[in-house]
Amino acid sequence: MSDVVGTHVRTNRERWNEISDDYQRFNAPRIRGQAFTGDVAWGLWGLPESELNIFGDVAGLDVLEMGCGGSQWSTALARRGANPVGLDLSERQLQHSLRLQRETGLTFPLVQASAEEVPFADGSFHIVFADHGAFSFADPLRAIPEAARILRVGGLLAFSHISPLYEITVEAGSDRAGRKLARDYFDLRMFADADGLVSANLPYGEWIGLFRSCGLAIEDLLETRPKDDPALSGRQRSDNEWARRWPSECIWRLRKTTSQGER
Numbered sequence: 682m683s684d685v686v687g688t689h690v691r692t693n694r695e696r697w698n699e700i701s702d703d704y705q706r707f708n709a710p711r712i713r714g715q716a717f718t719g720d721v722a723w724g725l726w727g728l729p730e731s732e733l734n735i736f737g738d739v740a741g742l743d744v745l746e747m748g749c750g751g752s753q754w755s756t757a758l759a760r761r762g763a764n765p766v767g768l769d770l771s772e773r774q775l776q777h778s779l780r781l782q783r784e785t786g787l788t789f790p791l792v793q794a795s796a797e798e799v800p801f802a803d804g805s806f807h808i809v810f811a812d813h814g815a816f817s818f819a820d821p822l823r824a825i826p827e828a829a830r831i832l833r834v835g836g837l838l839a840f841s842h843i844s845p846l847y848e849i850t851v852e853a854g855s856d857r858a859g860r861k862l863a864r865d866y867f868d869l870r871m872f873a874d875a876d877g878l879v880s881a882n883l884p885y886g887e888w889i890g891l892f893r894s895c896g897l898a899i900e901d902l903l904e905t906r907p908k909d910d911p912a913l914s915g916r917q918r919s920d921n922e923w924a925r926r927w928p929s930e931c932i933w934r935l936r937k938t939t940s941q942g943e944r
């Protein structure tokens with residue numbers, strides 16, 4: 682395992698504080714509509730929840746967003762009648778969440794913590810989810826058991842992340858998928874990215890073993906693809922072409938089947 686484990690939480694907190702304003706400037710216009718319309722869209726390719734139906738009806742459900750960033754998702758789910766809590770490591774990202782709460786008038790609890798150690802009792806939530814959130818940056822061997830612990834039996838864990846296959850084609854110092862194998866498949870747990878963040882992933886078999894050991898049954902693994910868009914050019918065009926041929930993103934839909942101690 683890489684030497685960034687142990688320091689990754691501090692590194693990611695500092696780095697997310699630094700890049701938060703740029704991240705929100707770039708991404709908020711795209712995902713912000715969600716906060717105002719309640720219409721959520723998943724992942725890199727903006728696939729609407731109405732097509733994927735990962736959550737179903739959320740009205741009245743207690744929902745935790747792990748790595749909420751500017752809370753556009755949680756705000757949208759609040760608009761749909763859920764009781765969200767937004768959790769994030771970065772205080773700057775949470776300031777953006779607060780700003781959105783002031784704009785929309787929709788308020789809900791915001792918590793600063795790491796997904797690896799969350800301040801909630803066992804069985805607190807019906808849904809725990811993240812769209813390229815905390816599970817992309819926290820140690821999976823700590824964050825997935827935490828998510829399972831705070832879910833009620835029958836609850837849903839849903840999250841998206843970059844696919845392991847994509848990650849192993851990224852050359853050192855690059856932030857783009859290539860067409861050759863460049864990184865060790867069996868050493869994906871925590872690795873330093875070109876953008877100064879520490880990312881997390883696992884080989885597919887290890888994800889599955891981890892879910893099983895936490896009492897999480899796999900309902901679905903979506904490997905999403907972008908639609909062909911001839912209007913794109915340059916880098917976006919080639920990223921889009923890559924992802925139409927090979928898996929760029931995973932969205933897991935997992936159901937908690939057992940209570941603690943019954944695994």
Ligand SMILES: C[S@@+](CC[C@H](N)C(=O)[O-])C[C@H]1O[C@@H](n2cnc3c(N)ncnc32)[C@H](O)[C@@H]1O
Binds near residue numbers: 708794795811820
């Ligand atoms: C790519 S952003 C996604 C934010 C949000 N899901 C969105 O759609 O904009 C990832 C978020 O995960 C947060 N994060 C990173 N490591 C975390 C950890 N260990 N625990 C909680 N949040 C974390 C970052 O601060 C950041 O806000």
